[in-house]
Amino acid sequence: MQELKPFAxxxxxxxALDNGGRFYNFFAAAEDEVVTRGELAKAAGVFTASAKxxxxxxxxxxxxxxxxxxxxxxxxxxxxxxxxxxxxxxxxLPSLVDKEQRAGTAAIVTGFVRxxxxxxxxxxxVIVPILIGKVMVPMMIPIQNLYRVLELFDDEQRxxxxxxxxxxxxxxxxxxxxMQFGGILKxxxxxxxxxxxxxxxxxxxxxxxx
Numbered sequence: 001m002q003e004l005k006p007f008a009x010x011x012x013x014x015x016a017l018d019n020g021g022r023f024y025n026f027f028a029a030a031e032d033e034v035v036t037r038g039e040l041a042k043a044a045g046v047f048t049a050s051a052k053x054x055x056x057x058x059x060x061x062x063x064x065x066x067x068x069x070x071x072x073x074x075x076x077x078x079x080x081x082x083x084x085x086x087x088x089x090x091x092x093l094p095s096l097v098d099k100e101q102r103a104g105t106a107a108i109v110t111g112f113v114r115x116x117x118x119x120x121x122x123x124x125x126v127i128v129p130i131l132i133g134k135v136m137v138p139m140m141i142p143i144q145n146l147y148r149v150l151e152l153f154d155d156e157q158r159x160x161x162x163x164x165x166x167x168x169x170x171x172x173x174x175x176x177x178x179m180q181f182g183g184i185l186k187x188x189x190x191x192x193x194x195x196x197x198x199x200x201x202x203x204x205x206x207x208x209x210x
Contacts, residue, residue: 001171002045004059004182004208010068013061016043017075035075049080051087051106052205055182058089059108059206089182094152097163098199103187109163109202110180110210111152116144116164124149124164124188124196140189143201148172152181164188164201173207182206 007013017039020030025038037049044056061072073081089106101107125140143149147166154160165181167173183204190196 001168001173001204002206003173004056004206006060006063006208008063010064010071013064013072014075016060017057017072019043033075034077035080036077037080040076040080049083051089051184054084054087055089055106055108055206057084059180059182059208092163093154094163095154095161097185097202098161101185101200103185103200105185106182107185107202108180108182109152109165110178111154111163112156112158112177113165113175113179114151114153114158114162115175116149116151124198124201125191126186126201127189140191143188147203149201150175152179162198164198165204166201167204167207178210180208180210 017035018031018033019039019042021028021036021038021042025036028036028038040049040053040057041047044053046052061069064072073084076084087106089108090101091108092101094109094111097107097109124143126143126146127138128141129136130139143166148169150165150167151162152165153162181202181204183202185200186203188196188198188201
């Protein structure tokens with residue numbers, strides 16, 4: 001998971017995006033006024049210009065003026081710009097994540113955090129494929145075994161319905177003030193037939209202080 005600091009002006013963002021790509025992106029050139037898939041992926045620290053790269057772009061340009069945001073998108077090669085507009089991450093209030101979103105989509109959620117400790121009453125499981133012999137078997141693993149589990153609320157009172165956000169156990173971050181997380185929504189399970197308290201959780205790829 002990576003911390004992002006949104007750009008305040010277009011110039012530095014343009015330079016970060018129009019970067020020439022990695023050494024194997026033969027047809028990309030730095031500072032040629034066209035941002036290719038390889039260049040966007042490199043800027044985002046990923047290997048393909050897909051959901052996570054689009055999350056990166058949406059989050060780092062959010063503090064620009066509307067005019068400069070439009071100019072940043074104009075830099076993208078046409079097919080990449082079309083894909084970004086089609087798959088643009090949703091911006092969702094924490095209280096509306098469970099009601100309005102679905103698993104498999106990219107989302108950006110901003111609010112006030114409270115950590116869910118391992119001893120809490122919150123119970124949730126994720127399905128993880130595990131190789132047993134030569135067969136992949138789906139296993140239900142308690143979510144706290146895999147992630148640091150957070151609740152994200154709309155306001156500081158932390159009384160509204162919340163969203164569940166999960167971050168890597170090995171990459172702790174400070175939790176203070178208003179925070180933003182971008183990631184992929186995934187399904188949360190219960191070991192019984194009863195539905196879990198939250199049907200979705202956000203597996204965070206990026207975060208920022210807001």
